[in-house]
Amino acid sequence: MSVARKIIIDTDPGQDDAVAILLALASPQDINLLGITAVAGNVHLDLTSKNARIICELAGRPDIAIFNGCDRPMGRDLVTAEHVHGKSGLDGPILPDPEMPVQDQHAVDFIIDTLRAHDSNSVTLCPLGPLTNIAMAFEKAPDIMGKVQEVVLMGGAYFEVGNMTPAAEFNIYVDPQAAKIVFRSGVPITVMPLDVTHKALVTKERNDAFRALGTNVGTAVAQMTDFFERFDKEKYGSPGAPLHDPCVIAYLLQPELFSGRHINVEIETQSELTMGMTVADWWGVTDRAPNATFMGDLDADGFFSLLTERLGRL
Ligand code: RIB
Ligand code: CA
Numbered sequence: 001m002s003v004a005r006k007i008i009i010d011t012d013p014g015q016d017d018a019v020a021i022l023l024a025l026a027s028p029q030d031i032n033l034l035g036i037t038a039v040a041g042n043v044h045l046d047l048t049s050k051n052a053r054i055i056c057e058l059a060g061r062p063d064i065a066i067f068n069g070c071d072r073p074m075g076r077d078l079v080t081a082e083h084v085h086g087k088s089g090l091d092g093p094i095l096p097d098p099e100m101p102v103q104d105q106h107a108v109d110f111i112i113d114t115l116r117a118h119d120s121n122s123v124t125l126c127p128l129g130p131l132t133n134i135a136m137a138f139e140k141a142p143d144i145m146g147k148v149q150e151v152v153l154m155g156g157a158y159f160e161v162g163n164m165t166p167a168a169e170f171n172i173y174v175d176p177q178a179a180k181i182v183f184r185s186g187v188p189i190t191v192m193p194l195d196v197t198h199k200a201l202v203t204k205e206r207n208d209a210f211r212a213l214g215t216n217v218g219t220a221v222a223q224m225t226d227f228f229e230r231f232d233k234e235k236y237g238s239p240g241a242p243l244h245d246p247c248v249i250a251y252l253l254q255p256e257l258f259s260g261r262h263i264n265v266e267i268e269t270q271s272e273l274t275m276g277m278t279v280a281d282w283w284g285v286t287d288r289a290p291n292a293t294f295m296g297d298l299d300a301d302g303f304f305s306l307l308t309e310r311l312g313r314l
Helices: 015-025 045-058 107-116 130-141 144-149 170-174 176-183 203-213 216-236 248-255 300-311
Strands: 005-011 029-039 066-068 123-127 150-154 190-192 258-263 265-267 277-278 292-296
Touching: 005 015, 005 066, 005 107, 015 029, 015 045, 015 216, 015 248, 015 300, 029 045, 029 248, 045 066, 045 216, 066 107, 066 144, 066 265, 107 123, 107 130, 123 130, 123 248, 130 144, 144 150, 170 176, 170 190, 176 265, 176 292, 203 216, 203 300, 216 300, 248 258, 248 292, 248 300, 292 300
Parallel strands: 005 029, 005 123, 029 066, 123 150, 150 190, 190 292
Antiparallel strands: 258 292, 265 277
């Protein structure tokens, strides 16, 4: 029996973040969720924090420690994505306002204190939104980087190019300076870019399977993806919503679902034209040292059978 992996989820819920949090909470034998840190991204911090609590209560886990983090990027104005996620950030299901508390400690200090309290290479950070909290923690306490087992993040794009600009994916675009700090930190990084997450599409059959669970969680997830798919259907003509963030948690549970390359990835932070682009050296044309495992493919059917089975446990 392997020991459950210790993780911190850093998130900007967001319907897809919500499904990622539910997948983690449905897998306590594999994942020891030390806490959830909220960051500004899809919507403002007050809403990402509220949505994280709504999701924990939906999963029957009001005990989860939730921390508020940075309410804006490190060096730019906040750009949000209500056009994708709706005004609340969690449009779709009607869910009750949360009663569980937010912790008093700032998310950045929670990340620092938690890593300092654990052994080397023992805590996995799972950023699902802009990397502001993670970068601030690394800047404030560089000693904690040796405690990080792996950063498994959703962000970036190469073959899929950008979803916010022709060059940049949202999470990296919102805080490119933070992303640069994380990608240059030297900690082991695994990236779930749009190249992979655009293959995790909630087709009608897959959404029907969520609904067929007949549970509050299954119904809420189906209603979230019914809302969340509009943007991608309109823009890409996709057959359904891309479940970006759950790819991060699915990787922790069944890494064999994913394939990619260990390559160099740099972040554009100078040019406004390509700001936030993940410059992924997929073909090894530079002598820049590899710093990230950049995923390129996914077993989508395997992903959805894992996700649906686990959601059915809540
Ligand atoms: O570009 C997709 C990413 O941006 C996802 O994490 C989504 O939740 C938004 O944060
Ligand atoms: Ca997100």
